[in-house]
Amino acid sequence: MTSAHRAGDDVEFPAVYRAPMRSRDDGVPQGLAVERALQIGVCGVGGRLDRILDSPADALAAVDAAFDERMARRLERFVSAPEGSFVWTRDVDGLLWLGRIAGPWRYDASPEARDADLVHVRACDWLDRPFEPAAVPSGVHEAFARGGRNWQSITRADAARLTAAVWEVRRGG
Secondary structure, three states: OOOEEEOOOOOEEEOEEEOOOOOOOOOOOOOHHHHHHHHHOEEEEOOOOOOOOOOHHHHHHHHHHHOOHHHHHHHHHHHHOOOOOEEEEEOOOOOEEEEEEOOOOEEOOOHHHHHHOOOEEEEEEEOOOOEOHHHOOHHHHHHHHOOOOOOEEOOOOOHHHHHHHHHHHHHOO
């Protein structure tokens, strides 16, 4: 797992991830999980379980048993993303939001989390408004254009550097 990306001058930038936060359960309204995540300051993935789990290892085993090994591997990638990594998500209107992972994995068993199928979560510091499309690095647009519901690393070479730059501009740093 890549925890940082290097620029040509040996400067390291945090890793960048795409977080669609779209349930694999088609009965969950599109956009519900993203709306919840932005509201309460988390990012996450789905995979409702019948019991509350306290450790990532137990969650991985339970997801493997309840769903399959592929879903457990997806959860493992989410759990192992380093704190401070950048996260891009897209809301129901297609607007892109940028955040940074700010805490470890936890299982959210609240009724609201179950309704949105956003139960495997990590604290995330989201910026206060979405970005205009022109301000979003092209590697981020490409990652979302591929479609899908998976949490995944955005590996285009300039995505980390450009994401760090837009974060600093927006944060006033």
